[in-house]
Amino acid sequence: MEHFPIVQALCRAALAQPTPAIRKQIERLRDAIAKEGDSKSSGALSSLLTAADRNVEMAPSRITASRAQIPGEILTRNTPVPVDRETSAPLAEFVFPEETNTHGPIFENAIHQAINSLIEEWNNFDNLAAVGVHPSRSCLIYGSPGTGKTRLAMWMASKLSLPVVLVRIDGLISSFLGTTARNIGNLFAFSNRYRCVLLLDEFDAIAKLRDDPQEVGEIKRVVNALLQNLDTRRDIGITIGITNHQNLLDPAVWRRFEVQLHIPKPDFDTRMKLAENFMHPVPAPRTHVKLIAWFTEGATGAEIEAVVRTYKRAAVMKDKEGGKLIDTLRQFAILNSARLDPARRELLFTEPGNLFRALNQDERLKLSYEDIGDMAGRDKSSISRAVAKV
Missing domain, CATH: 1.20.141 (Chitosanase, subunit A; domain 1)
Structure with a gap:
C-alpha cells in the first residue's frame, strides 16, 4: 500500500484516545488491506489495535485522585539513600514514576480487574475514610519467575505517582550478627518517613520459615524484626512484597499482607x-x-x-x-x-x-x-x- 507508513502513524495517533468509531474504521482498513493480500501491513494494524486494547484493559476505570492522604515527606532525587553502617552498602534504590514503563504487564482479565480495584482503593483514601474503612496497604505478589511480578509492582506505583523504595537484598543481608535485623529496622524507618511504595523484591530471602532446620538462629531474629516492622507500617504507607518461592515464607509473614495476589502462567x-x-x-x-x-x-x-x-x-x-x-x-x-x-x-x-x-x-x-x-x-x-x- 502506497504511503502506508503515514497511514500507520495516523492510526497510532488516533488510537491514543480511541473511540468505538475510530476503532471500527481502523478494523475496516485492516480487513481491506488483508483482502488485497498485504499481510505485512494488515499485521501492523492488528498490532496497533492489540496495543490499544492492552492500554484500555490496564487503565483503572474510576480514579478520583486523593493521594495527599498518604502521609510523609516528599522523596526526591537528592534524598540520601539509607546504608549499612558497617559497609556503607546502600539498602535500597529509588525508582521514580517517570522512570517506569507506562505499559502495564499483560494478564488474564480477572487479574486485570483485581489490580484495577486495588489501585482505585489506593487512589481513594478520603472516600474510604469517610465510611470508616481504609485501603489495603500491603500486597504480596507471588508466582513463577518471569510472570511479570516486579514489572506489575513498578507499574502500580507509577499509577499512584509515587516513587519506589526498591530494597537491595544484597545490601540488606549482612554476615555480622544482628546487623541484618538492624538494617531492616533502618529501612522501614526510612520508608515510614517518606511518601513512597516500599518494594521488597526476592522477599523470601528475609522472610523464611523460622523452623527451617537448614537455617541458623539468626534467621529467627531477622524474621521477628521483619514482622515487627511490617506491623508498624500497617497504617503508614504502601508495602509490596514479591517472591518466586512462596512455600519458603513463614506463615506469620502471610498474615501481615492484606492482599495476596497470585500471578499464574x-x-x-x-x-x-x-x-x-x-x-x-x-x-x-x-x-x-x-x-x-x-x-x-x-x-x-x-x-x-x-x-x-x-x-x-x-x-x-x-x-x-x-x-x-x-x-x-x-x-x-x-x-x-x-x-x-x-x-x-x-x-x-x-x-x-x-x-x-x-x-x-x-x-x-x-x-x-x-x-x-x-x-x-x-x-x-x-x-x-x-x-x-x-
Missing part, C-alpha cells in the same frame, strides 16, 4: 496478547502469533518474549515474516530445551505428519493445510500427504 489468549506485544515493530501474520502461543504452552511471559526474539531475528536475517516458522521454532527448541513443554517439543521433532495433524485439529489454532504449509515451507498437497501418511 498465561493461558492461550494471554499468550497471544503477549506475543503480539513483544512482536512490535515486526509485523506478523495472525497465524504465526497463534502458533507461537500454542508452542509456548506452560511458558511464562519472559519465555514467550525469548521465542518472539528468535522469530524477529529470523525475520530480519531472512528478510521474511519469520522465514519458515516451524524451522525457527525447532531452532529455538534445540537452544532452549529446558524452557519448553516436553510434549510440544516432542511434536516438533517427531514425524512431520504428527505435527501437521495436531496443528490442523487443535480447536484454538484452526489452521488450514495452506496455513501450515506457509509456516513449514511446503505446499498444501505435501502437508495433506504427510498427514495421511500417519
Whole structure:
C-alpha cells in the first residue's frame, strides 16, 4: 500500500484516545488491506489495535485522585539513600514514576480487574475514610519467575505517582550478627518517613520459615524484626512484597499482607496478547502469533518474549515474516530445551505428519493445510500427504 507508513502513524495517533468509531474504521482498513493480500501491513494494524486494547484493559476505570492522604515527606532525587553502617552498602534504590514503563504487564482479565480495584482503593483514601474503612496497604505478589511480578509492582506505583523504595537484598543481608535485623529496622524507618511504595523484591530471602532446620538462629531474629516492622507500617504507607518461592515464607509473614495476589502462567489468549506485544515493530501474520502461543504452552511471559526474539531475528536475517516458522521454532527448541513443554517439543521433532495433524485439529489454532504449509515451507498437497501418511 502506497504511503502506508503515514497511514500507520495516523492510526497510532488516533488510537491514543480511541473511540468505538475510530476503532471500527481502523478494523475496516485492516480487513481491506488483508483482502488485497498485504499481510505485512494488515499485521501492523492488528498490532496497533492489540496495543490499544492492552492500554484500555490496564487503565483503572474510576480514579478520583486523593493521594495527599498518604502521609510523609516528599522523596526526591537528592534524598540520601539509607546504608549499612558497617559497609556503607546502600539498602535500597529509588525508582521514580517517570522512570517506569507506562505499559502495564499483560494478564488474564480477572487479574486485570483485581489490580484495577486495588489501585482505585489506593487512589481513594478520603472516600474510604469517610465510611470508616481504609485501603489495603500491603500486597504480596507471588508466582513463577518471569510472570511479570516486579514489572506489575513498578507499574502500580507509577499509577499512584509515587516513587519506589526498591530494597537491595544484597545490601540488606549482612554476615555480622544482628546487623541484618538492624538494617531492616533502618529501612522501614526510612520508608515510614517518606511518601513512597516500599518494594521488597526476592522477599523470601528475609522472610523464611523460622523452623527451617537448614537455617541458623539468626534467621529467627531477622524474621521477628521483619514482622515487627511490617506491623508498624500497617497504617503508614504502601508495602509490596514479591517472591518466586512462596512455600519458603513463614506463615506469620502471610498474615501481615492484606492482599495476596497470585500471578499464574498465561493461558492461550494471554499468550497471544503477549506475543503480539513483544512482536512490535515486526509485523506478523495472525497465524504465526497463534502458533507461537500454542508452542509456548506452560511458558511464562519472559519465555514467550525469548521465542518472539528468535522469530524477529529470523525475520530480519531472512528478510521474511519469520522465514519458515516451524524451522525457527525447532531452532529455538534445540537452544532452549529446558524452557519448553516436553510434549510440544516432542511434536516438533517427531514425524512431520504428527505435527501437521495436531496443528490442523487443535480447536484454538484452526489452521488450514495452506496455513501450515506457509509456516513449514511446503505446499498444501505435501502437508495433506504427510498427514495421511500417519
